[in-house]
């Protein structure tokens with residue numbers, strides 16, 4: 001009896017996850033996949049800037065999302081320098097940052113990143129299909145070290 005109830009609960013959970021498009025696909029990245037704007041469940045606004053106290057920053061120190069959510073990140077560069085927001089695994093960001101040390105002006109059109117000149121606003125739409133501890137960061141050389149990174153937790 002208990003086993004049956006548990007199975008039923010799992011089935012309900014699985015179909016709920018499928019209904020909102022949150023189930024993992026075979027070709028998903030570790031952090032999920034590019035989201036369909038029609039599936040957006042929540043908008044998160046993020047500013048990037050250079051605080052008067054020094055360094056560089058995102059307007060939030062941490063981002064928490066729930067598995068299955070499709071988030072529209074509306075990112076605005078309120079600073080005086082170019083900035084970008086990249087969401088990935090910590091290893092992925094570290095590798096990417098190394099490549100950018102050699103090619104600081106590298107322009108990428110990765111769906112998990114947006115690079116903005118001062119005053120610009122851009123978007124990342126992303127479906128978080130799998131739980132994990134990830135990271136948002138600006139990978140322009142020197143910027144992560146100046147404070148532009150934080151944990152992105154998918155619970």
Ligand SMILES: [Cu+2]
Pocket residue numbers: 056082083084138139140143148
């Ligand atoms: Cu930056």
